[in-house]
Amino acid sequence: MLCAEQITVTRDGLPVLLRVGFSAGPACALRVSGPNGAGKSTLLRVISGLKRPDGGRVTWQGEDIALDFHAHALRVAYLGHRDGLKPDLTVRENLAIHRHHARCDVTEALARLGLPPCADVPVRQLSAGQKRRVALAALMMKDAPIWLLDEPHLGLDAAALLRLGDVTRDHLREGGIAIITTHAELPIPFTHIITLPERPASWVAG
Numbered sequence: 587m588l589c590a591e592q593i594t595v596t597r598d599g600l601p602v603l604l605r606v607g608f609s610a611g612p613a614c615a616l617r618v619s620g621p622n623g624a625g626k627s628t629l630l631r632v633i634s635g636l637k638r639p640d641g642g643r644v645t646w647q648g649e650d651i652a653l654d655f656h657a658h659a660l661r662v663a664y665l666g667h668r669d670g671l672k673p674d675l676t677v678r679e680n681l682a683i684h685r686h687h688a689r690c691d692v693t694e695a696l697a698r699l700g701l702p703p704c705a706d707v708p709v710r711q712l713s714a715g716q717k718r719r720v721a722l723a724a725l726m727m728k729d730a731p732i733w734l735l736d737e738p739h740l741g742l743d744a745a746a747l748l749r750l751g752d753v754t755r756d757h758l759r760e761g762g763i764a765i766i767t768t769h770a771e772l773p774i775p776f777t778h779i780i781t782l783p784e785r786p787a788s789w790v791a792g
């Protein structure tokens with residue numbers, strides 16, 4: 587069970603998140619919604635352990651993730667706005683980086699995201715949507731129970747959105763957790779939704 591308890595984050599002395607909480611167990615698909623600037627990406631970074639909250643805590647199986655960030659990083663697969671790929675390596679070589687302790691091999695990951703035609707192309711030559719597919723293939727290779735997807739639909743065409751839905755549903759069927767920020771309709775059976783409120787004007791530094 588993953589729990590966020592009373593998460594508060596401030597920037598420049600002003601709150602971005604104020605006492606946000608949720609629990610997510612096996613097969614939970616949590617949609618995080620809210621207007622631009624509401625703190626969705628910030629919440630994902632806190633759950634990933636990349637950002638420490640100013641108040642509250644995140645726990646996994648009842649234990650504060652702050653006790654061992656290295657262990658937490660191993661259980662999280664995070665897709666941020668940037669794809670985190672190595673531009674001079676081919677698609678296949680980028681995925682091969684994740685082959686140790688992977689939940690599937692490179693060939694399967696390529697196939698699941700429709701990437702075989704560009705498997706041997708350097709990533710820098712790919713379109714934005716193709717890069718996003720590679721990032722998703724890398725994510726599904728990681729044997730991690732917690733998926734954190736920050737606007738995963740960006741750049742994806744209709745076929746790729748269906749593939750995103752397929753791999754996410756498989757992850758949920760295997761007992762995984764998916765926490766997803768999105769402004770789009772995704773083919774994912776969300777079981778929980780949290781909506782972050784718009785930041786009051788008095789909270790936004792001007």
Ligand SMILES: Nc1ncnc2c1ncn2[C@@H]1O[C@H](COP(=O)(O)OP(=O)(O)OP(=O)(O)O)[C@@H](O)[C@H]1O
Pocket residue numbers: 597602620621622623624625626627628629785
């Ligand atoms: N590096 C930063 N320094 C200062 N303030 C920041 C920084 N990053 C984000 N913020 C503030 O935190 C607020 C929340 O940002 P965040 O990226 O979490 O929002 P979001 O809900 O993901 O927005 P969007 O829908 O536009 O992606 C923003 O309004 C911004 O004012």
